[in-house]
Amino acid sequence: MRYHPHTEGDVREMLDAAGAKSLDDLFRSIPAPLRLNRPLEVPPPADEVTLLAELRRLAARNDAQHPPFVGAGAYPHHVPPAVDQLLLRGEFFTAYTPYQPEISQGTLQALFEWQTFVCLLTGLQVANASMYDGASATAEAALLATRVTGRSKVVVSAAVHPEYRKVLATYLRSSGDVIVTVPFGADGRTDLAALSAAVDEETAAVIVGYPNFLGVVDALPQAAAAAHAKGALCVSVTTEAVALGLLQGPGALGADVAVGTFQSFGNPVSFGGPAPGFFALREEHLRQMPGRVCGATVDKQGRRGFVLTLSTREQHIRRERATSNICTNAGLCALASTIHLALLGKQGLAELARVNYARGRVLTEAMARQGFRRAFSGPVFNEMAFEVGDAEAVVERLAGRGLAAGAPLGRFYPDDPKMKGALLCVATELHTPELIDLFAKAVRS
Amino acid sequence: MRYHPHTEGDVREMLDAAGAKSLDDLFRSIPAPLRLNRPLEVPPPADEVTLLAELRRLAARNDAQHPPFVGAGAYPHHVPPAVDQLLLRGEFFTAYTPYQPEISQGTLQALFEWQTFVCLLTGLQVANASMYDGASATAEAALLATRVTGRSKVVVSAAVHPEYRKVLATYLRSSGDVIVTVPFGADGRTDLAALSAAVDEETAAVIVGYPNFLGVVDALPQAAAAAHAKGALCVSVTTEAVALGLLQGPGALGADVAVGTFQSFGNPVSFGGPAPGFFALREEHLRQMPGRVCGATVDKQGRRGFVLTLSTREQHIRRERATSNICTNAGLCALASTIHLALLGKQGLAELARVNYARGRVLTEAMARQGFRRAFSGPVFNEMAFEVGDAEAVVERLAGRGLAAGAPLGRFYPDDPKMKGALLCVATELHTPELIDLFAKAVRS
Amino acid sequence: MANPTGWKPDLEAGAAPVAQEEVGLGHATRGLSFEEGLLFERGSRGRIGVSLPPRGNDGDPASEIPAALLRAEVEGMPEVGELEVVRHFTRLSSWNWGIDTGFYPLGSCTMKYNPKSSEALARLPGFAEVHPLAHPSMAQGALELMYRLERALSEISGFAATTLAPAAGAQGELCGLMLIRAYHVARGNPRKKVLIPDTAHGTNPASSALNGYQVVPVKSGEDGRLHPEAVRAAMDDDVAAIMITNPNTLGIFESHIAEIAEIVHAKGGLVYGDGANMNALLGMARPGDMGFDVMQFNLHKTFATPHGGGGPGSGPVAVKEQLLPFLPLPLVVREGERYRLVTDPAERPQTVGKLREFWGNFGMFVRAWALIRELGPEGLRRTAQLAVLNANYARALLKDTYDLPYATDSLHEVVFTDKNLKPTGVTTMDVAKRLIDHGFHPPTVYFPLVVHGALMIEPTETESKETIERFCAAMRAIAAEAAERPEAVKAAPVKPVRARLDETRAARKPVLRWTPDMKVE
Amino acid sequence: MANPTGWKPDLEAGAAPVAQEEVGLGHATRGLSFEEGLLFERGSRGRIGVSLPPRGNDGDPASEIPAALLRAEVEGMPEVGELEVVRHFTRLSSWNWGIDTGFYPLGSCTMKYNPKSSEALARLPGFAEVHPLAHPSMAQGALELMYRLERALSEISGFAATTLAPAAGAQGELCGLMLIRAYHVARGNPRKKVLIPDTAHGTNPASSALNGYQVVPVKSGEDGRLHPEAVRAAMDDDVAAIMITNPNTLGIFESHIAEIAEIVHAKGGLVYGDGANMNALLGMARPGDMGFDVMQFNLHKTFATPHGGGGPGSGPVAVKEQLLPFLPLPLVVREGERYRLVTDPAERPQTVGKLREFWGNFGMFVRAWALIRELGPEGLRRTAQLAVLNANYARALLKDTYDLPYATDSLHEVVFTDKNLKPTGVTTMDVAKRLIDHGFHPPTVYFPLVVHGALMIEPTETESKETIERFCAAMRAIAAEAAERPEAVKAAPVKPVRARLDETRAARKPVLRWTPDMKVE
């Protein structure tokens, strides 16, 4: 077996040294009745040629010929080949959490750069070394708010990604914290009146999407004002981080915590995972931040270097009093984002965001030509919902043509009949005007 | 432009320092009439997204869904992903000829390992650091033989790859050396009687394939004996190097020089190139060897290290008296072969060769079931010709089914009517028995 | 025990002389390296490292989006060309240590070889570019892979079903505890406490607390095992569950597991299994057959999915029948020849809900399945056997030199301490740093907490006999050096681009991001 | 001239102090590295690094192949697992220098950035896995790409057509000379001689000799240029051709090229262009417009195709009308919407035949085409402009320190000498080795041969202003150091894993392969 370097001779000598008669004998500490005395019922071993052929066949049964017209939390973007070729360098790829800083400076400096990118894009002062995903990051943000404020009510906009809200509910279930959901208006923005009404002295956090799940650039400043008016924290959630190349950083608009995913930078959609969740906040709440964080310091010779720091917040030191239970995070995904952001740079990011905005316009116009109007009147970035009649039917029909059509909003808002006809679509730098036109026509018939 | 780091400010400062008024001014040494005063007529620039999409479309118009059933000098083999992921490491991939050994020990040691692999597989004492391909290596072998023997006649078997023989003719045209081609028999082996008759005191080299172009394991020992009887060198040519995991090394059978390609190890067929030509010979002819060679030595502190050596044979020192004009060779391809051979190791190589032999049998039997018999009776490895009627027609017909059927021998031996019906096919570890059966049936109808 | 390879560890900075005799042995030395600043400290206004499609003249954002919400550019972003970026990360990587660099016996983390073929597979467009919300007819291959993986994990662990959703081991723990809570709630009382042995990993108590449970530590015995009496004493009707890592973090099998499970079950509690050490049991024993009701896998450990720099992971959770109704969404089901995801709570009224967006870390599923597929039943079993053999071999080579706090049998890892070095003043941390100079990644240090000055060694099955011998020779050489030249050990490491870093300073004056005026000295 | 970046080169072994002030600047230092033996010196009987499909029981080779021709196994082959192989080559690579590592101003070799996107493209199964003998209907994409590349190269160079067949520059030269010979033969007399300037690359005379021509060196003038008089003096009816590199290997444009071409043409000779330095002319001037009759490209230089460790290359040859009939096979032609290869000599009776098996280094065609496609007309022109700008900037920064043998304008590269260092005893070789300690790959040294102690610097267009400034600062620092501490310069390099290697020893007692009893000390 190519991954098992032991020859029979090795095994014998090692068993002798270990004072064991056989390999099974090494497991004598497992009571006989607890041992498995039959082969596992999994497929027989496959050689590499067979393995690759078999999985290529499986992959071929997933239709990825065209970039999907659906984002809804996972965005199809171009990943420059340079990103992956650097990511695959074994020194990065096969490392783990940098517990030994002297031989982990590569990972550590890259994480420090990641944290800086997160801060620059969100307009906040500190960020951690990544979270599992945007949804759990959102839940952790709510928990942080309850710790910081000592309050137990979380007000969340219905326009925040429904899956994120589900995860939030799952995470908060046992804590007894209450979640109050406020609706959005016809413009797809959070209903500010309802929001202000919902926020009170018991409110720990107000959570809004930016842009929100409907693709609409929500009224973050007003939401933040409403939160701060009652001493609550404002948490902004961003699923399409490319938008931050065009939009003000949430921190600059009043958000105290910014969370979401940087999947759009350097990470393929990969059927939904993995992708790097990000977590940024105001310095004052630093000690309540979940997860790993990398900091600069000096070595014995006074040379600048980096280490994991503030670990007294973490589970391996604090155990049940830790700020979170997270240990393994999304390091490689964060590295991919860091490399992509380095390539983009100031100009590239601004331009990429504007290209995406423009493609969104092209989509809007193409759909309009086919008689489909936007479902919401609010301003959008590269994603928007259209009234298409039976959205589920459209998705099914276009699948037959190799097009992933969009997210039927009825699926995410089952109780809202108005949503049945709404199809959430995205257009990015991968969608050429020609393809967009072809898509719009396909939706029509 | 992502590959041009110069900002406008940079350009201005640099022009000032260089004492030039403009970029064009830097070209003042080119007389105006010799300058191009219009844009080149090549396509407008393509951004990376467009570029990748466009070339993916081109690639999609090449049908590679099934492994080809044709070898004939380029063999479809499994390349373990580990090979390419190591090959892509920038320190290897973006280096050049190791002129500065202190910072090229990686390339140099790998080349030393390549040379060792070539020697082990060929059974000869020394090898160079690679050639352009098998064909030019064969031509260089003939030239070496003329230098070593001071003779001017080269006897080559008609069963040596016809393309190699064409290149041989091209290389020898100006030298005035004569090439005598001896036929092969019904068993696909070189006609030994004709060979002995052709070899005389004027003969510098006898060149035979091993296995030969017809897939047949030729009578190398007898050919070598015939050559040596008249003081000529015996050159063996191997296009399918995997066979050397099953067959004796040519050196052990009397070959004085062994050449060919190691494409089968770690290099995809890639529409015919690049692939690493190899060149091995008896130590006594070392000073006549073409190309670069890596040797072991020690550094100032007595530590073992490697350098390019014996360069007094080469063009950059010897100029018109060099043993060859080769400079750039096939370094990366040789590295790919070295990594693949390292993975294979003693057992893996022996096993791979036997799997290939076995697949050849499977193909023979599958074709037999369809009523196609071998065109030649001699022993084969993984490649063999079948009588299929109109071979060109078969190739054309199977192309419609996405199968690259084989090499119609009539194309390579136009003057030999017997060849019209012969189709040269290969089966390797990539061809499952099921696919082979499907192929044989497709040939039938 | 003697030095089987006769390998001579290198005590001076320059390994050369020794290396010469032992050229085959990947000896540590020093070579050309580079100082490399932060991205934000280089580059020049106007550089760009990407090539983007034209924007076209479709609409000016300002006409749609309120000006207050727009920015022209992100201040502080670097401006670097592609070549500079490639050099930057190529150089950073050269300061790092990965499994591809050398031995990485980081206890409890199962740092085994990450197959390169899995990387080729995970990058197939059919896997990497398929959208989670694409119509099921466009993703049958992905769904079938998830289905097969789920079946295989359930069989390997001995449970009824497995959810692939959790993003890592700790989230798997959280998920498992949520299932336990839901189970108790369904019976009218969520209960209050979770019993956790003192050898447990920090995520166990943290996950319990995050799930609203009070943590009750249980002391393990002299032999490093959890004993029925201790559990019986702590067990009552308020205890929702006990969390047991088996083998535990000492690498010791909890041989009383069956009896302990009975005790807990008798009082209506459930038994949670932390499966991070599953590598020791593959094909040899199944938690599901020992009384566990639920456990999480760490695919990134046991099934070799890459997690460079700290992740991503994947923490599938396997359960017994009684917990099935509560599993989080989605579930992947097979209906005839078709596969689909169950995502609608209406189909699973008792589900605890969702743990993360979409369906889990699919990219890790591809890799884990590829490894399981290549290993097969024998290979999986052999994996556990060789992992345990390697740990026991290391134990045999070191037990005469380093203090072995527990004489009990070891499975996949072994824990030593720095007790024998006390007189020299050399500590576990010093040994760890000196190992770097010998060309080895240090073991896990100071964990588990119950062991003072712990050195936790987990070789994994992908390491060779010689590698373990050379590592142990280095460990012994350091012990010898500690006796003769403790200061040399304390000065380590001397070979990497950085010497020991000042962690206190990092925590006292946190500098957690680049700023234009950043100064660190 | 001053030091624009104010970068301080590092004269001591440890770059740290300086690096601290200049963290952005990729300063050379030392770090952890590994000694690594030969593959053949490690591993153990029975190990394997691959996983192969079952052989099945189809036939025993011995029943078909004569026993004398069979072997059970290849003696001496290593036996290593996949992880060991990965570590072996990962470590070897860390001793190497590539463009991805740092500045690589190797004159005449045009070591520019190799785009990563080209690698992704060349690996598409549609390109990598298509067989050269597949039916044309199965390879239309490959053929179209070759056709487009051929057209583009002909336009860029100003010739009628281009053959893609040659495997590298030198084979391109050989090909070009064969065309010239065929042309003369067709006129009844192959002629005997080829004129070659003394600045020419070694492959020029070697290719001429290999093609049966006698080489007649022509001296270049004080200004580093070839002068009409010199050519006129050497030119006669026996001269088949003159080989001219333009710009020549001094980086100087042969401004008399038109007149020289006339002289040669007048006597019935042809003018061959060595296009290795084409990077200087892209979009600015075309050899075809200067009187050249034929030239070769070096795709691996001008068009950035990777050639790690010495290759592969690609050396397409472009020709004027009168040489068309002689072009080697294959030719790629377009017929309506279809593309096909002309491989049958019957279609091209005067062809010189074939230069290599199949159709050329297709993998390089994909990469070269990708770069041309991304650059477009402006990008190509800009490439030449910036390549020339960089060389002239380096010249400006060094001319006051190092001896500039030719004051003539430089294009893409500039040649200095060690003359000014003579008093210190420090030579070009010492400077080159010391540059390594500063973190730079040395320039080409001791070439061209006409320049004593040549240092030939070719930055290429993909390098930044700062990089050139830092390189030049290091060059100046070495000159200063040579004056103060020549022995320090002569001791260089001190940072890599190896110090200077004994090349004489290597040539005196050649050890060119591993053998069980191999000893090198």
Ligand SMILES: Cc1ncc(COP(=O)(O)O)c(C=O)c1O
């Ligand atoms: C014993 C044990 N349990 C749980 C965990 C947590 O797993 P993860 O890091 O994937 O969250 C780990 C790994 O760190 C561990 O070693």
Ligand SMILES: Cc1ncc(COP(=O)(O)O)c(C=O)c1O
């Ligand atoms: C000026 C010049 N001519 C010809 C060549 C030969 O090209 P190649 O190495 O591709 O054979 C080179 C490169 O080495 C060169 O620099």
